[in-house]
Amino acid sequence: MDWLSRLLELVPVRGRLDLRCFYGAPWRIEQGPGAPGEIPYHAVLGGSAVLEDPAGGRPRRLTAGDILLLPRNPRHVLHDGGGGPPMPAEARVRLNVTFSENAGTGDRLDMLCGHFMLSPPHDRLVSDHLPPQLVVRAADHSAATAPPGAGAQLAGLVSLLRIESAIESLGSRAMLNALSTAMFALTLRLASEADTAPTGLLALAGHPRLAPALTALFQNPGHPWSLPELARLCHMSRATFARHFQESLGRSAAELLTDIRMTLAANLLRHGTTAVGAVADAAGYQSEAAFQRAFKQHMGVTPAQWRRSAPAADGEL
Secondary structure: OOHHHHHHHHEEEEEEEEEEEEOOOOOOEEOOOOOOOOOEEEEEOOOEEEOOOOOOOOOOEEEEEEEOOOOOOOOOEEOOOOOOOOOOEEEEEOOEEEEEEEEEOOOOEEEEEEEEEOOOOHHHHHOOOOOEEEEOOOOOOOOOOOOOOOHHHHHHHHHHHHHHHHHOOHHHHHHHHHHHHHHHHHHHHHHHHOOOOOOOOOHHHHOOOOOOHHHHHHHOOOOOOHHHHHHHHHHOOOHHHHHHHHHHHHHHHHHHHHHHHHHHHHHHHHHHOOOOHHHHHHHHOOOOHHHHHHHHHHHOOOOOHHHHHHHHHHHOO
């Protein structure tokens, strides 16, 4: 199994389309932060939008074809860039999606707004290892004429979202959410294939020499991986591997391995009756006591406390 499929198996993601916005300038959207475990997304279908950097950096202009993910779930602002007071928007609730429109007469924006839901605290394996802002661009041409690849696939998927959000057909809500969920995986795939991948897991995946280590950690987290062993997989010296891994991810291989192991262990404890000792073994710990200490440090509760709280946590989803 490839690393992204394994990640999404460990941290299931559900997408939801919230709004389709039709705005004429001047307009302004203020959103977030959402509920714990949410990642907002915006897909620009037509027109353009300016994103104010939640961290205080330079604004970023998004144009048709751009898809924005905000993995840290911040309060964020999008606007037309003109600086004028926004026209009031009105919501038009339809059977499967809400349309938000204003009476602005300037350049028109057509944009899908939604969010991805990840089960806390598993979401940390995603949000902590992705950049604060992730923007990818679907193919500039239609899916039929674009060169084969993730960009064309994403263009086709967004086209389906556009069509499905405009009709009121049986099962449209389920379709919209399923397409949103697929968009998450396809967005990460496209970002990892970029010439200059952003920092985090995507940078590791896009690094031709580090990718084998990323795959190995996700495929077999219970293995007692050592730094020399991972370096050999990547045909690097130990020091070179450690430096490149830290520069790409912002964390060490050991820290990523611990995050993967704790996510795996939490899933086994939550969804089964597996003994704690067996969970410890699956997560790569030689003793139950060592696993208990690591789990408490990482999750803030003991394995037994986590297992007892699981039904309530599942019910909240």
